[in-house]
Amino acid sequence: MKIAIIGTGNVGSTLAYALVLKGVGNHLVLANRNITKAQGDALDLQHTLAFCQRPMQIESNAIDQVHDSDIVVVTASVPLSNEMSTRLELGPANVNLFRQLIPTLSQQNPRAIFIIVTNPVDILTYLTTQLSGFPATRVLGIGTLIDSARFRALLSVKEQIHPDDLRAYILGEHGPNQFPVFSHASAGGEQIIDNPTHREIFNEVSDAGFDVYKLKGYTNYAIAAATCEVIQSIVYDDHRTMPLSTYFDEWQGIQDNCFSIPVVVGRVGIIRHLHPDLNPREIAALKKTAALVKSNLQTLL
Numbered sequence: 001m002k003i004a005i006i007g008t009g010n011v012g013s014t015l016a017y018a019l020v021l022k023g024v025g026n027h028l029v030l031a032n033r034n035i036t037k038a039q040g041d042a043l044d045l046q047h048t049l050a051f052c053q054r055p056m057q058i059e060s061n062a063i064d065q066v067h068d069s070d071i072v073v074v075t076a077s078v079p080l081s082n083e084m085s086t087r088l089e090l091g092p093a094n095v096n097l098f099r100q101l102i103p104t105l106s107q108q109n110p111r112a113i114f115i116i117v118t119n120p121v122d123i124l125t126y127l128t129t130q131l132s133g134f135p136a137t138r139v140l141g142i143g144t145l146i147d148s149a150r151f152r153a154l155l156s157v158k159e160q161i162h163p164d165d166l167r168a169y170i171l172g173e174h175g176p177n178q179f180p181v182f183s184h185a186s187a188g189g190e191q192i193i194d195n196p197t198h199r200e201i202f203n204e205v206s207d208a209g210f211d212v213y214k215l216k217g218y219t220n221y222a223i224a225a226a227t228c229e230v231i232q233s234i235v236y237d238d239h240r241t242m243p244l245s246t247y248f249d250e251w252q253g254i255q256d257n258c259f260s261i262p263v264v265v266g267r268v269g270i271i272r273h274l275h276p277d278l279n280p281r282e283i284a285a286l287k288k289t290a291a292l293v294k295s296n297l298q299t300l301l
Protein backbone atom coordinates (compact mmCIF):
# COMPACT_ATOMS: atom_id res chain seq x y z
CA MET A 1 0.00 0.00 0.00
CA LYS A 2 1.61 3.25 -1.17
CA ILE A 3 1.10 6.28 1.06
CA ALA A 4 2.25 9.75 -0.06
CA ILE A 5 2.62 12.65 2.35
CA ILE A 6 2.48 16.04 0.64
CA GLY A 7 4.22 18.58 2.88
CA THR A 8 6.83 17.37 5.34
CA GLY A 9 6.68 20.17 7.90
CA ASN A 10 5.82 19.63 11.57
CA VAL A 11 2.71 17.54 10.93
CA GLY A 12 3.84 15.67 7.80
CA SER A 13 7.18 14.55 9.21
CA THR A 14 5.63 13.47 12.56
CA LEU A 15 2.98 11.49 10.67
CA ALA A 16 5.72 9.79 8.62
CA TYR A 17 7.51 8.82 11.84
CA ALA A 18 4.28 7.40 13.33
CA LEU A 19 3.59 5.33 10.19
CA VAL A 20 7.13 3.94 10.14
CA LEU A 21 7.13 3.05 13.86
CA LYS A 22 3.74 1.34 13.52
CA GLY A 23 4.61 -0.29 10.18
CA VAL A 24 1.46 1.02 8.47
CA GLY A 25 1.70 0.56 4.67
CA ASN A 26 4.77 -0.79 2.87
CA HIS A 27 5.69 2.14 0.63
CA LEU A 28 6.00 5.70 1.93
CA VAL A 29 6.67 8.72 -0.30
CA LEU A 30 7.59 12.08 1.23
CA ALA A 31 7.06 15.12 -0.97
CA ASN A 32 7.78 18.72 -0.12
CA ARG A 33 8.25 22.02 -1.88
CA ASN A 34 11.73 22.09 -0.35
CA ILE A 35 12.85 18.70 -1.69
CA THR A 36 16.01 18.55 0.44
CA LYS A 37 13.85 18.52 3.61
CA ALA A 38 11.88 15.54 2.23
CA GLN A 39 15.13 13.82 1.24
CA GLY A 40 16.56 14.35 4.73
CA ASP A 41 13.41 13.01 6.40
CA ALA A 42 13.32 9.98 4.09
CA LEU A 43 16.95 9.13 4.82
CA ASP A 44 16.48 9.55 8.58
CA LEU A 45 13.39 7.30 8.49
CA GLN A 46 15.22 4.66 6.44
CA HIS A 47 17.72 4.46 9.30
CA THR A 48 14.79 4.14 11.75
CA LEU A 49 13.69 0.92 9.98
CA ALA A 50 16.46 -0.99 11.77
CA PHE A 51 14.35 -0.61 14.94
CA CYS A 52 11.01 -1.46 13.31
CA GLN A 53 9.27 -4.80 12.85
CA ARG A 54 8.05 -4.37 9.28
CA PRO A 55 10.03 -3.52 6.14
CA MET A 56 9.00 -0.41 4.25
CA GLN A 57 10.14 1.29 1.05
CA ILE A 58 10.72 4.95 1.92
CA GLU A 59 11.52 7.56 -0.70
CA SER A 60 11.26 11.28 -1.38
CA ASN A 61 10.00 13.01 -4.47
CA ALA A 62 8.95 16.35 -5.90
CA ILE A 63 5.24 16.99 -5.30
CA ASP A 64 4.41 16.96 -9.01
CA GLN A 65 6.19 13.60 -9.44
CA VAL A 66 4.06 11.71 -6.89
CA HIS A 67 1.97 9.10 -8.71
CA ASP A 68 -0.13 5.94 -8.32
CA SER A 69 -0.51 6.25 -4.55
CA ASP A 70 -3.26 4.46 -2.65
CA ILE A 71 -3.45 7.23 -0.05
CA VAL A 72 -2.40 10.88 -0.44
CA VAL A 73 -2.20 12.90 2.78
CA VAL A 74 -2.03 16.68 2.27
CA THR A 75 -0.38 18.70 5.04
CA ALA A 76 1.23 21.36 2.80
CA SER A 77 0.32 24.81 4.03
CA VAL A 78 1.40 28.41 3.95
CA PRO A 79 3.23 29.22 7.19
CA LEU A 80 1.23 29.83 10.36
CA SER A 81 1.77 33.37 11.59
CA ASN A 82 2.34 34.26 15.24
CA GLU A 83 -0.64 36.60 15.24
CA MET A 84 -3.04 33.99 13.82
CA SER A 85 -6.21 33.74 15.93
CA THR A 86 -8.43 31.58 13.70
CA ARG A 87 -7.72 28.78 11.23
CA LEU A 88 -9.77 30.67 8.65
CA GLU A 89 -6.96 33.20 8.31
CA LEU A 90 -5.03 30.51 6.40
CA GLY A 91 -8.00 30.21 4.02
CA PRO A 92 -7.24 32.50 1.08
CA ALA A 93 -3.59 31.45 0.71
CA ASN A 94 -4.25 27.72 1.23
CA VAL A 95 -7.18 27.78 -1.21
CA ASN A 96 -4.70 29.11 -3.80
CA LEU A 97 -2.16 26.46 -2.81
CA PHE A 98 -4.75 23.66 -3.18
CA ARG A 99 -5.83 25.03 -6.57
CA GLN A 100 -2.20 24.55 -7.67
CA LEU A 101 -1.62 21.15 -6.04
CA ILE A 102 -4.83 19.11 -6.22
CA PRO A 103 -5.50 18.92 -10.00
CA THR A 104 -2.07 17.37 -10.69
CA LEU A 105 -2.13 15.16 -7.58
CA SER A 106 -5.57 13.77 -8.40
CA GLN A 107 -4.68 13.21 -12.05
CA GLN A 108 -1.49 11.32 -11.14
CA ASN A 109 -3.05 9.38 -8.26
CA PRO A 110 -6.44 8.49 -9.74
CA ARG A 111 -7.23 5.60 -7.37
CA ALA A 112 -6.10 7.38 -4.21
CA ILE A 113 -8.01 8.23 -1.08
CA PHE A 114 -7.16 11.84 -0.17
CA ILE A 115 -6.78 12.78 3.49
CA ILE A 116 -6.76 16.52 4.14
CA VAL A 117 -5.03 17.90 7.23
CA THR A 118 -4.29 21.47 6.11
CA ASN A 119 -6.47 24.21 7.60
CA PRO A 120 -9.11 25.43 7.25
CA VAL A 121 -9.77 21.72 6.85
CA ASP A 122 -13.53 21.77 6.12
CA ILE A 123 -13.11 24.32 3.32
CA LEU A 124 -10.14 22.46 1.83
CA THR A 125 -11.87 19.07 2.01
CA TYR A 126 -14.78 20.56 0.06
CA LEU A 127 -12.39 22.17 -2.44
CA THR A 128 -10.42 18.93 -2.90
CA THR A 129 -13.66 17.02 -3.59
CA GLN A 130 -14.53 19.61 -6.25
CA LEU A 131 -11.09 19.87 -7.86
CA SER A 132 -10.38 16.13 -7.92
CA GLY A 133 -13.78 15.06 -9.21
CA PHE A 134 -13.40 12.04 -6.88
CA PRO A 135 -16.43 10.63 -5.10
CA ALA A 136 -16.80 12.20 -1.64
CA THR A 137 -16.12 8.74 -0.15
CA ARG A 138 -12.47 9.18 -1.22
CA VAL A 139 -11.82 12.67 0.22
CA LEU A 140 -11.59 12.75 4.02
CA GLY A 141 -10.70 15.71 6.23
CA ILE A 142 -9.20 15.32 9.71
CA GLY A 143 -11.85 17.58 11.17
CA THR A 144 -13.18 17.02 14.67
CA LEU A 145 -11.51 13.62 15.04
CA ILE A 146 -8.68 15.48 16.75
CA ASP A 147 -11.12 17.53 18.89
CA SER A 148 -12.99 14.36 19.85
CA ALA A 149 -9.70 12.71 20.82
CA ARG A 150 -8.78 15.70 23.01
CA PHE A 151 -12.28 15.59 24.53
CA ARG A 152 -11.91 11.91 25.42
CA ALA A 153 -8.40 12.52 26.79
CA LEU A 154 -9.63 15.28 29.14
CA LEU A 155 -12.82 13.38 30.10
CA SER A 156 -10.65 10.36 30.85
CA VAL A 157 -8.70 12.32 33.48
CA LYS A 158 -11.95 13.57 35.07
CA GLU A 159 -13.77 10.22 34.96
CA GLN A 160 -10.68 8.04 35.56
CA ILE A 161 -11.65 5.80 32.62
CA HIS A 162 -9.41 4.86 29.69
CA PRO A 163 -10.08 7.27 26.77
CA ASP A 164 -10.59 4.36 24.39
CA ASP A 165 -13.55 3.19 26.50
CA LEU A 166 -15.25 6.59 26.28
CA ARG A 167 -17.76 7.17 23.48
CA ALA A 168 -17.85 10.94 23.01
CA TYR A 169 -18.05 12.79 19.71
CA ILE A 170 -17.54 16.41 18.79
CA LEU A 171 -19.11 17.17 15.42
CA GLY A 172 -19.37 20.12 13.03
CA GLU A 173 -16.75 22.67 12.04
CA HIS A 174 -13.10 22.12 13.05
CA GLY A 175 -13.20 25.49 14.77
CA PRO A 176 -15.17 27.52 17.29
CA ASN A 177 -18.59 26.31 16.10
CA GLN A 178 -18.08 22.62 16.76
CA PHE A 179 -20.42 20.97 19.26
CA PRO A 180 -20.37 17.97 21.65
CA VAL A 181 -22.93 15.20 21.29
CA PHE A 182 -23.64 14.55 24.96
CA SER A 183 -26.89 12.74 24.15
CA HIS A 184 -24.78 9.79 22.91
CA ALA A 185 -21.70 10.20 25.12
CA SER A 186 -21.16 7.21 27.39
CA ALA A 187 -18.75 4.90 29.19
CA GLY A 188 -19.69 1.31 29.96
CA GLY A 189 -23.27 2.07 29.00
CA GLU A 190 -23.50 4.95 31.51
CA GLN A 191 -24.29 8.32 29.94
CA ILE A 192 -21.77 11.15 30.23
CA ILE A 193 -24.32 13.79 31.03
CA ASP A 194 -24.45 17.37 29.79
CA ASN A 195 -23.53 19.20 33.03
CA PRO A 196 -21.38 22.29 33.76
CA THR A 197 -18.26 20.22 34.52
CA HIS A 198 -18.44 18.34 31.23
CA ARG A 199 -19.28 21.57 29.34
CA GLU A 200 -16.19 23.15 30.90
CA ILE A 201 -14.11 20.26 29.56
CA PHE A 202 -15.65 20.74 26.11
CA ASN A 203 -14.79 24.49 26.25
CA GLU A 204 -11.19 23.60 27.05
CA VAL A 205 -11.10 21.27 24.03
CA SER A 206 -12.34 23.98 21.67
CA ASP A 207 -9.25 26.05 22.53
CA ALA A 208 -6.81 23.18 23.04
CA GLY A 209 -5.16 23.39 19.61
CA PHE A 210 -4.45 27.08 20.15
CA ASP A 211 -3.16 26.41 23.69
CA VAL A 212 -0.52 24.08 22.23
CA TYR A 213 0.14 26.49 19.37
CA LYS A 214 0.75 29.39 21.80
CA LEU A 215 3.23 27.28 23.76
CA LYS A 216 5.30 25.78 20.93
CA GLY A 217 4.18 27.41 17.66
CA TYR A 218 2.57 24.32 16.10
CA THR A 219 0.80 21.07 16.94
CA ASN A 220 2.10 17.76 15.66
CA TYR A 221 1.83 14.68 17.91
CA ALA A 222 -1.94 14.35 18.43
CA ILE A 223 -2.78 15.34 14.85
CA ALA A 224 -0.22 12.85 13.52
CA ALA A 225 -1.69 10.10 15.75
CA ALA A 226 -5.23 10.96 14.60
CA THR A 227 -4.21 10.86 10.93
CA CYS A 228 -2.36 7.58 11.51
CA GLU A 229 -5.58 6.12 12.98
CA VAL A 230 -7.52 7.02 9.82
CA ILE A 231 -4.79 5.56 7.60
CA GLN A 232 -4.76 2.32 9.63
CA SER A 233 -8.52 1.97 9.26
CA ILE A 234 -8.09 2.27 5.47
CA VAL A 235 -5.03 0.02 5.15
CA TYR A 236 -6.46 -2.78 7.35
CA ASP A 237 -10.10 -2.22 6.30
CA ASP A 238 -10.93 -1.84 10.00
CA HIS A 239 -14.39 -0.27 9.61
CA ARG A 240 -13.66 2.08 12.54
CA THR A 241 -16.22 4.78 13.30
CA MET A 242 -14.94 8.33 13.70
CA PRO A 243 -16.00 11.92 13.05
CA LEU A 244 -14.38 13.14 9.84
CA SER A 245 -14.92 16.11 7.58
CA THR A 246 -16.64 15.03 4.38
CA TYR A 247 -18.73 16.54 1.64
CA PHE A 248 -22.35 15.38 1.80
CA ASP A 249 -25.47 16.05 -0.29
CA GLU A 250 -27.68 15.58 2.76
CA TRP A 251 -27.12 14.73 6.42
CA GLN A 252 -29.73 15.10 9.18
CA GLY A 253 -31.67 17.58 7.03
CA ILE A 254 -28.58 19.71 6.14
CA GLN A 255 -27.86 19.94 2.41
CA ASP A 256 -24.70 20.32 0.33
CA ASN A 257 -22.08 21.03 2.98
CA CYS A 258 -18.74 19.79 4.33
CA PHE A 259 -17.88 19.31 8.00
CA SER A 260 -17.36 16.50 10.48
CA ILE A 261 -20.04 13.89 10.88
CA PRO A 262 -19.67 10.32 12.19
CA VAL A 263 -18.56 7.94 9.44
CA VAL A 264 -17.32 4.35 9.04
CA VAL A 265 -13.84 4.13 7.45
CA GLY A 266 -12.39 1.17 5.55
CA ARG A 267 -10.41 0.22 2.45
CA VAL A 268 -12.70 2.17 0.10
CA GLY A 269 -12.55 5.32 2.23
CA ILE A 270 -15.86 6.35 3.79
CA ILE A 271 -18.11 3.29 3.82
CA ARG A 272 -21.15 5.04 5.22
CA HIS A 273 -22.42 7.99 7.25
CA LEU A 274 -23.96 7.40 10.68
CA HIS A 275 -27.05 9.29 11.82
CA PRO A 276 -27.21 9.80 15.61
CA ASP A 277 -30.54 10.94 16.98
CA LEU A 278 -29.57 14.45 18.16
CA ASN A 279 -31.42 16.35 20.90
CA PRO A 280 -32.86 19.86 20.28
CA ARG A 281 -29.77 21.67 21.64
CA GLU A 282 -27.52 19.59 19.37
CA ILE A 283 -29.78 20.13 16.36
CA ALA A 284 -29.58 23.90 16.94
CA ALA A 285 -25.76 23.65 17.17
CA LEU A 286 -25.68 21.54 14.00
CA LYS A 287 -27.68 24.16 12.10
CA LYS A 288 -25.40 26.92 13.37
CA THR A 289 -22.21 25.10 12.33
CA ALA A 290 -23.74 24.25 8.93
CA ALA A 291 -24.69 27.89 8.24
CA LEU A 292 -21.25 29.09 9.26
CA VAL A 293 -19.32 26.59 7.12
CA LYS A 294 -21.60 27.32 4.18
CA SER A 295 -20.95 31.04 4.52
CA ASN A 296 -17.17 30.42 4.76
CA LEU A 297 -17.34 28.23 1.65
CA GLN A 298 -19.13 31.00 -0.21
CA THR A 299 -16.61 33.63 0.93
CA LEU A 300 -13.45 31.63 0.34
CA LEU A 301 -14.33 29.68 -2.80
Ligand SMILES: NC(=O)c1ccc[n+]([C@@H]2O[C@H](COP(=O)([O-])OP(=O)(O)OC[C@H]3O[C@@H](n4cnc5c(N)ncnc54)[C@H](O)[C@@H]3O)[C@@H](O)[C@H]2O)c1
Pocket residue numbers: 007008009010011012032033034063075076077078079080090097116117118119120121142143146174218219220223
Ligand atom coordinates in the same frame (compact mmCIF):
# COMPACT_ATOMS: atom_id res chain seq x y z
N1 LIG B 1 -6.74 19.46 10.87
C1 LIG B 1 -6.09 19.61 12.03
O1 LIG B 1 -6.59 19.25 13.09
C2 LIG B 1 -4.70 20.22 12.04
C3 LIG B 1 -3.85 20.09 13.15
C4 LIG B 1 -2.57 20.63 13.08
C5 LIG B 1 -2.17 21.33 11.96
N2 LIG B 1 -3.05 21.46 10.93
C6 LIG B 1 -2.68 22.19 9.72
O2 LIG B 1 -1.73 21.44 9.00
C7 LIG B 1 -0.98 22.34 8.18
C8 LIG B 1 0.49 22.03 8.34
O3 LIG B 1 0.93 22.41 9.64
P1 LIG B 1 2.49 22.30 9.97
O4 LIG B 1 2.63 22.70 11.39
O5 LIG B 1 3.03 21.00 9.51
O6 LIG B 1 3.06 23.47 9.03
P2 LIG B 1 4.58 23.61 8.49
O7 LIG B 1 4.74 25.03 8.12
O8 LIG B 1 5.53 22.99 9.45
O9 LIG B 1 4.57 22.71 7.17
C9 LIG B 1 3.94 23.12 6.00
C10 LIG B 1 4.61 22.45 4.83
O10 LIG B 1 3.99 22.94 3.63
C11 LIG B 1 5.00 23.21 2.67
N3 LIG B 1 4.61 24.31 1.78
C12 LIG B 1 4.49 25.62 2.08
N4 LIG B 1 4.16 26.32 0.98
C13 LIG B 1 4.05 25.44 -0.02
C14 LIG B 1 3.74 25.53 -1.40
N5 LIG B 1 3.46 26.72 -1.96
N6 LIG B 1 3.72 24.42 -2.13
C15 LIG B 1 3.99 23.23 -1.56
N7 LIG B 1 4.30 23.06 -0.28
C16 LIG B 1 4.33 24.15 0.48
C17 LIG B 1 6.22 23.64 3.50
O11 LIG B 1 7.40 23.39 2.76
C18 LIG B 1 6.09 22.74 4.72
O12 LIG B 1 6.75 21.51 4.52
C19 LIG B 1 -1.41 23.75 8.60
O13 LIG B 1 -2.38 24.23 7.70
C20 LIG B 1 -2.03 23.53 9.97
O14 LIG B 1 -2.97 24.53 10.30
C21 LIG B 1 -4.28 20.92 10.93
